[in-house]
Amino acid sequence: MRIRHPNDFLTAVMFILFGAAVMVLSRDLTIGNAAKMGPGYFPFVLGGFLAVLGVAILLRSVFWATGSHAWPVLHIKPLVLVLSSVVLFGQLLRPLGLIGATLVLVIVCSRASHEFRWKEALLNATVLVLIVLVVFVYLLEFQVPVWPSFLTPRA
Amino acid sequence: MELLANLALGFQTAVSPMNLLYCLAGALIGTLIGVLPGIGPVQTLAILLPTTFSLPPVSALIMLSGIYYGAQYGGSTTSILVNVPGEASSVVTCLDGYQMARQGRAGAALTISALGSFFAGCFATVVLAVLAVPLSELAFKFGPAEYFSLMVFGLIGSIVLASGSILKAVGMIILGLLLGMIGTDVTSGAHRFAFGIPELADGIGFVSLAMGLFGICDIINSLEKREKRDILKSKLTGFWLSKEDIKASAPAVLRGTLCGSLLGILPGGGAILSSFTAYMLEKKCSRNPESFGKGNIRGVAAPESANNAAAQTSFVPLLTLGIPPNVVLAMMAGAMMIHGIQPGPRVITSNPELFWGVIVSMWVGNVMLVLLNLPLVGIWVRLLSVPFRWLYPAILLFCCIGLYSVNNNTFDIGLTAFCGLLGYIFHKLECEPAPLILGFILGPMMEENLRRGMLLSRGDPSVFFTRPLSLAFLVLAAAMLLVVALPGIRRGREKAFKEE
Numbered sequence: 243m244r245i246r247h248p249n250d251f252l253t254a255v256m257f258i259l260f261g262a263a264v265m266v267l268s269r270d271l272t273i274g275n276a277a278k279m280g281p282g283y284f285p286f287v288l289g290g291f292l293a294v295l296g297v298a299i300l301l302r303s304v305f306w307a308t309g310s311h312a313w314p315v316l317h318i319k320p321l322v323l324v325l326s327s328v329v330l331f332g333q334l335l336r337p338l339g340l341i342g343a344t345l346v347l348v349i350v351c352s353r354a355s356h357e358f359r360w361k362e363a364l365l366n367a368t369v370l371v372l373i374v375l376v377v378f379v380y381l382l383e384f385q386v387p388v389w390p391s392f393l394t395p396r397a
Numbered sequence: 398m399e400l401l402a403n404l405a406l407g408f409q410t411a412v413s414p415m416n417l418l419y420c421l422a423g424a425l426i427g428t429l430i431g432v433l434p435g436i437g438p439v440q441t442l443a444i445l446l447p448t449t450f451s452l453p454p455v456s457a458l459i460m461l462s463g464i465y466y467g468a469q470y471g472g473s474t475t476s477i478l479v480n481v482p483g484e485a486s487s488v489v490t491c492l493d494g495y496q497m498a499r500q501g502r503a504g505a506a507l508t509i510s511a512l513g514s515f516f517a518g519c520f521a522t523v524v525l526a527v528l529a530v531p532l533s534e535l536a537f538k539f540g541p542a543e544y545f546s547l548m549v550f551g552l553i554g555s556i557v558l559a560s561g562s563i564l565k566a567v568g569m570i571i572l573g574l575l576l577g578m579i580g581t582d583v584t585s586g587a588h589r590f591a592f593g594i595p596e597l598a599d600g601i602g603f604v605s606l607a608m609g610l611f612g613i614c615d616i617i618n619s620l621e622k623r624e625k626r627d628i629l630k631s632k633l634t635g636f637w638l639s640k641e642d643i644k645a646s647a648p649a650v651l652r653g654t655l656c657g658s659l660l661g662i663l664p665g666g667g668a669i670l671s672s673f674t675a676y677m678l679e680k681k682c683s684r685n686p687e688s689f690g691k692g693n694i695r696g697v698a699a700p701e702s703a704n705n706a707a708a709q710t711s712f713v714p715l716l717t718l719g720i721p722p723n724v725v726l727a728m729m730a731g732a733m734m735i736h737g738i739q740p741g742p743r744v745i746t747s748n749p750e751l752f753w754g755v756i757v758s759m760w761v762g763n764v765m766l767v768l769l770n771l772p773l774v775g776i777w778v779r780l781l782s783v784p785f786r787w788l789y790p791a792i793l794l795f796c797c798i799g800l801y802s803v804n805n806n807t808f809d810i811g812l813t814a815f816c817g818l819l820g821y822i823f824h825k826l827e828c829e830p831a832p833l834i835l836g837f838i839l840g841p842m843m844e845e846n847l848r849r850g851m852l853l854s855r856g857d858p859s860v861f862f863t864r865p866l867s868l869a870f871l872v873l874a875a876a877m878l879l880v881v882a883l884p885g886i887r888r889g890r891e892k893a894f895k896e897e
Binding site: 249252253256257260261271272275276277278279280282284289295296298299302314317320321326328329331332333336340344347348351352354355356357358362363374385386 | 572590787802809811825826
C-alpha cells in the first residue's frame, strides 16, 4: 500500500482523530434525544460526520488519488520563532512591562527572517518601542503596565 | 419615498464629524495595510478588529467597512504597480493592469480602477438599500427550520465556489462548527470542551481565531517563501484618461457593476468570483479578445468595478438574513456580535441608524478613496519598497497589543499563537481556513435553530423537508453539491481556478 496523496492522508487522519475525540468528549455531556437535544447532541453528531468524512478522504488518498503529490515540507525556524515571540510577549507583558515585552517580541521574531541583522533588529525595536509609547500609552491611554513590575512600587 | 427617508437617516449618521473621521481613518489604514503584499482584506480586518472595540457600534462598523474597502483598493494598487495581488479578488486585475503599467500607463489603470470602483460602489449602495427592506421582511417569516436550511445552503454555497477539494472544505466547515461549540451552552448552561480552563467558558474569542488563522499564519508563510519583489521604478504620470479610454471602459464598467452586484448577493459569491466572471464576460463581449492580457483597459475596468460592487452587495445577506456569504463578511459578523448586535433581519428595525448609517458610509468611504488615493498613490508605492523584515515585527506587535486590549488578559495572546499553529498546519495540508471561519460564526445559530426546529416538531426531522422554503434551500444545496461532483464541471472548475 502506498499513500498517493500525503496531504489528503494527513488531513484525513486529523479529521478522524478530531471527530473521534469530540465524540468521546461529548459522552460526558447530556446527549438527550432528537426532540429534546442536550448539549452533547449536536457535537456528537458533527464529530461522527467529521470522522466519516475523514475515512472517505483517507480511502481516496490511498486508493484513488491520481498524479504525484509530495509530502509537506516544514520550515521549523520561522514557525517556532514567530509563534514563540507571540507567546513570550503574552507571558512577559505583566512581569516585564510593555517596553521589555516589545523588545523581546521584536528581537525574537526578527530572527525568523533569513535576512536578519542584529543592528537592524535593534534599531527597529527601538523605533517600535517609541511608537508604542506615543500611540498606545500617551495617545490612546492603554491600561497596560509599562515598566517591569519589580521596578514599580506596589500600590 | 421611504427609501429616501431611510437614506437621509443614514446620511445624518454617516456624515457626523466623528463618523466621518472614523470612515476616513478606516479607509486610510485599510489601504495602508492592504497595500502590503500578501495581506488582503481578510488579514487586514483580522489584524485591526481590536482597534474598533472601544468605539460605539455604529462608528466601529463604519470604520471596519472603511478598512474593508481601503484594503481592497490597496490590493488593486499593488496588482497594477508590482504585479502582486494584495488579495484574491485582484488577481485578475494583474493580467491587464500590470501590462498597462509596463507600457507606462499605470496612471490610467489606477484612475479607471478608482473611478470604476466608485461608480460600482454608488450603484451597489442603491441595490443594497432597495433590497434590504423586502428581504428582511421575508426573513421574519422564517421559522427555525427555514433558518437551519438557509444556513446549510449558505455554507454549501460558500465551498462550492471556493477552490480545492470539496470534501476537505466540508470537513473544515464541521471543524469550524465544532470550535464554535466550545464554551457555555446557551440552552443548558453546561460547559462544553472547556477542559476546566476558565477563560474558555466564554468560548474561543473570534479575534484570536481570525488573527491566528489569517494574520499570524500568513506572516509565517511569507517568511518561508523568501520571495523578492520587483518594484516599479518608473515615475507615475498620466492619471487622466483619454477619450478612447473612456469610450472603451464605460460599457465595461457598467457590465462589471451589474455582474458584480448580482454575484455579490449569492452565498459564496463576493469579490473573487465576480471579478473573475466579469473579466471572462468582458473577453467574450470583445471584438478582439486577444488584446486582453496585453494591457487592455477594459480588462482593468470590468473586474475592478465588479469586485467593488460585489463587496458591497455581499452585505445584503448578512444584514437581512444574518448569513455571511463569504469570509470577509464573516469578519464583519464577528465584529457585530462582539458589539452585541446579532446580524439578521432585526438589525434594520431595532438599529435603523446603524443599518442605514453603515450603508451610506460605504458610499462616503468610496468618495474618500477616490479623493485620497490617487494623490497618495506615491506614498503607497514607497511603502511597498520597505522590506518585509522591518514590517512584520511591527504587525505582530500591533496584533499582540490589540489582543491584550480586548479583554485586558494575556490568555488571548497565547490562544492566538495556538490558532496560528493550527492555521500553519491547515496551510501545509492545503485546507482552506475560510470555511472554518464561516462555520465558527454560524455554528451556535445553526445548533439553536436545529434544536428549536426539532423541539417544535417533537423530534420529527421531516419538518425540514415538508416546509416549502426549507425544502427549497436544501434542494438547492444538494443540487450545488451534485453539480460540482459531476466530472465535466469538476474539470472546468479546476481549470478556472488554475487560470486564476
